[in-house]
Amino acid sequence: MSDEAGAALTRDGTFSRRTEVVIREMILDGTIPPGERLNEVALASALGISRGPLREAIQRLAGEGLLTMISHRGAFVRTFEAREIDELYDMRCAYEMYAARLICQRADDEQLAGLESFVADTGLAMDDTNGRYPPDRDFHRRLLALAGNATLERAALDTQDQISLARSMSAKAPTRAKAALGEHEAIVAALRSRDADTAVLLVQEHLEHARRGALAALGFTDDPRKGNETP
Amino acid sequence: MSDEAGAALTRDGTFSRRTEVVIREMILDGTIPPGERLNEVALASALGISRGPLREAIQRLAGEGLLTMISHRGAFVRTFEAREIDELYDMRCAYEMYAARLICQRADDEQLAGLESFVADTGLAMDDTNGRYPPDRDFHRRLLALAGNATLERAALDTQDQISLARSMSAKAPTRAKAALGEHEAIVAALRSRDADTAVLLVQEHLEHARRGALAALGFTDDPRKGNETP
DNA sequence: GGCATTTAAACTGTTGACAGTTGACAGCGA
DNA sequence: TCGCTGTCAACTGTCAACAGTTTAAATGCC
Secondary structure: OOOOHHHHHOOOOOHHHHHHHHHHHHHHHOOOOOOOEEOHHHHHHHHOOOHHHHHHHHHHHHHOOOEEEEOOOEEEEOOOOHHHHHHHHHHHHHHHHHHHHHHHHHOOHHHHHHHHHHHHHHHHHOOOOOOOOOHHHHHHHHHHHHOOOHHHHHHHHHHHHHHHHHHOOOOOOOOOHHHHHHHHHHHHHHHHOOOHHHHHHHHHHHHHHHHHHHHHHOOOOOOOOOOOOOO | OOOOHHHHHOOOOOHHHHHHHHHHHHHHHOOOOOOOEEOHHHHHHHHOOOHHHHHHHHHHHHHOOOEEEEOOOEEEEOOOOHHHHHHHHHHHHHHHHHHHHHHHHHOOHHHHHHHHHHHHHHHHHOOOOOOOOOHHHHHHHHHHHHOOOHHHHHHHHHHHHHHHHHHOOOOOOOOOHHHHHHHHHHHHHHHHOOOHHHHHHHHHHHHHHHHHHHHHHOOOOOOOOOOOOOO
């Protein structure tokens, strides 16, 4: 990333796959902001490859929901309507609520202890974060990993990436760091006592809070299921 | 589909997109069975196009989980281990359990009445189906549509397609048609009375039955979370 | 005859060039 | 000045050919 673009894909593998990860990083970095078009000839020459493998990488990223493709007009970094963000949070709910259920069945105590100490450590480190809470993402990643379902984990991480991209449309940060930490602690406690119903409920409530925070930060004040308004 | 391959993509749109739907149909049809390789030059010439747009279609289908790509070896119609099928049923559970919850909140009585009459009609039509129950797929499609979340619906349908492909690895049909019908009726009843918790539970049980039936039909007898065995 | 090694065919990954489309700009007319 | 039209540059969609890898046959050796 700090390298020049052309040198960024000198490792092994096909150009197509390396290009995919480079562009994904550029999108999630903000190097290419939402709404911006990917000029194929410019991007290909910047990456030192031809348009063929670049286009293949673009197809895959579009399938992941990070790019929007319009016929004869090109690929654009995806932008999100309020409705779409709301739907993505539904997805997160579906994934993580079920993951919590799986964890109660499958995860061993050692794994849960690891998650618990992670929450404790990040709680100590969090003092003057001005409402930001960077470990939140990692907490959810670890949670999903403990469910022991690689398919579910990947799908959920893709959804996380889309939400992350959507949030990058606004510079406003969430302001509920301490609340989020407390909710994480409560979720872990429920998991440790293998209380699936409580864990699922706590995950749902936690994500509902996150949903409202995200929609507010992006300036979507109304109910996204009614009408749309741009910030 | 009944046309020759070359004439199958004469409608409007780009070659790449038309090729994508043609190949998806060929995979789900069984025209190209699981495990078979897609020979790019042969397939491209059969479709009357060049390898470029074909490869782009392949990338997208791989992203959907219908193809497996191996570097320098090509794209293969996906095959599934017991573990992967088990994971896919987890996904279905996550999607449809949450969909049931959303339906209880959002769907209006008219929509639920439509679903109810669909179940009633297919129940009457089902007499001598020898254990097969074709409307099952449509029931779940309708259920997902009523959740009012296009993102969730598409993801769930993709998972359905993957499961359908996995089941095509075996000719054995499920033998629980009447049980499935009864479970559908119970689910609809819970939805109509807006009893979210019951609906979610019934969906989960229904899908657990389907999971066991699928794994048994495919010859996976052991717990897929332990070891693997091929039928 | 069976097995390792070599060789050639087949196929994928990549490239550069061509063709059709889109969007913008200049020019014309009201 | 505003709107319409025709033209043009830029870009995407597509193609055919080249290069490197894999697979399979063919050869040689034990």
